[in-house]
């Protein structure tokens with residue numbers, strides 16, 4: 001038990017260290033790239049001399065490096081009053097915090113769909129190996145894997161909002177309603193974005209899982225399970241699938257983290273869902289550097305966090321890597 | 325003689341592969357009586373594992389085809405539907421495998437894995453099954469079993485894991501225990517302990533054992549009857565005495581050349597007989613061993629020798645050499661060595 005605790009503490013400390021390094025790296029990229037005047041970069045397009053001076057003053061750009069870093073971090077993490085200059089006066093951090101639950105809703109729903117669908121498809125393909133269904137399923141997965149999200153999103157919108165909007169899809173109102181406000185509207189608004197986002201991952205995960213299942217199927221302990229007299233179903237679910245999930249889970253943690261961190265840009269933009277990805281896209285098109293910087297840090301944090309959670313989950317699912 | 329517990333009749337197994345048909349088992353017949361130990365020896369690739377895995381119906385390769393029958397208590401296992409073979413696996417016939425490091429599922433506690441098998445075959449509570457698992461672990465000589473039952477396989481040494489495998493295999497009191505090279509992956513002292521354990525099980529429960537091995541010393545110690553396999557066929561079969569004191573097949577002579585002296589550590593592998601076994605895809609028309617046989621003559625190349633009771637004693641062999649010729653050869657080469665090796 002103590003070992004587990006020290007493991008978690010050590011992992012958390014490590015996570016903090018990594019996050020610190022990320023902020024330093026991001027700080028250097030945005031502030032210390034040679035030939036770039038951070039004040040000019042941060043102050044938006046065509047700033048007046050007063051604004052420039054104000055920005056210099058605010059960010060302490062004439063003071064030592066570590067103070068500049070400190071001021072920046074204070075603005076991001078403590079006072080949270082980093083201002084977007086291209087979008088005059090908008091406070092960035094609260095904006096991100098408002099966008100995060102939207103992205104989380106999108107990614108969470110999509111991940112439920114993709115995990116369930118990928119397990120069903122992967123298991124079916126592995127079980128139906130040697131029949132025509134296996135290659136058919138895998139080709140479907142490959143198609144899903146290679147369908148561009150922006151195109152798929154457009155098609156989905158065309159079908160649900162234009163072609164069939166007056167008939168079977170009249171209930172579809174794309175857009176985000178908070179879950180706390182109306183679970184039904186939340187679901188209706190997100191179901192098609194979920195599906196759109198999940199298609200790629202269904203394809204990817206189904207293929208990975210199938211490959212894993214086929215590999216594990218040849219393991220000696222699966223033969224042992226069968227020799228024990230267990231049913232094929234139990235052999236598959238409790239033995240083959242259980243160990244195959246180790247790879248699946250670690251992959252999932254990383255993808256989930258990356259998506260929550262803003263990786264769902266295309267889906268959010270196509271469907272006009274104002275999540276973190278949308279914010280990223282907006283700030284990129286406006287060259288809104290303070291926002292970009294904040295979004296990069298936010299995204300990196302989520303990926304690091306997801307990594308840490310995957311490590312813990314890994315130890316939970318695979319006793320061999322458990323600390324003793 | 326009573327009706328045998330296990331009766332393998334003319335069993336053949338063929339794998340369809342990209343390069344052609346692989347005849348891994350070719351017309352094998354063997355019986356196992358209640359409480360008896362049958363040793364199966366032969367070089368790597370001779371079909372020992374495939375034969376016994378087929379008995380358990382553990383070959384899942386969709387490209388495999390089976391011919392022949394395997395009667396267990398009068399029922400043909402090869403004709404049995406899946407759900408019925410399951411009730412025999414683990415309960416009537418159990419199997420332990422060569423590599424204890426990979427034969428247990430790494431993500432479950434060993435006690436859970438034993439209990440899982442018990443619960444599959446008997447109506448018993450979780451706690452009951454766990455208590456049985458602890459008893460079993462104790463009986464196979466795992467110290468501190470009440471604690472060890474909650475350990476994962478990677479927390480055990482190879483020898484201990486093989487003990488766990490044995491505990492699992494005997495958990496439902498099987499009539500037949502198939503041990504496929506149970507000690508090959510273990511070092512010498514642990515080997516001896518595991519063999520001792522199997523012998524104890526035999527005397528305690530009267531379990532019949534099929535022991536697959538590379539090691540002539542092991543069969544000398546353990547087996548009542550021995551079948552020698554070569555290229556998917558049994559080439560000689562007889563009692564332990566017959567095989568060691570009066571071997572009939574030149575291949576067996578070669579294997580016996582490898583028997584370890586009892587006062588020295590046993591070799592892991594059979595002594596090298598010069599040459600390679602033939603490809604199972606292109607078995608020769610005559611005797612499969614002819615190519616490597618020092619005593620071959622013309623007929624060996626063209627005539628497939630049958631496994632027959634040539635001496636009229638129940639001691640079967642598949643060699644075309646006449647008795648006189650064999651006698652002449654053995655007084656020259658095999659006999660002196662054998663006298664020295666006799667236990």
Ligand SMILES: Nc1ncnc2c1ncn2[C@@H]1O[C@H](COP(=O)(O)OP(=O)(O)OP(=O)(O)O)[C@@H](O)[C@H]1O
Nearest residue numbers: 339341346348367368369370371372373374375385
């Ligand atoms: N699924 C399969 N497809 C094709 N060939 C196979 C398959 N399984 C086994 N074989 C072949 O069948 C032959 C017999 O294999 P088997 O495992 O029974 O040998 P063995 O006597 O147990 O050898 P070892 O002592 O190495 O365990 C081998 O030549 C092997 O290559």
Ligand SMILES: [Mg+2]
Nearest residue numbers: 372373374504
């Ligand atoms: Mg084998």
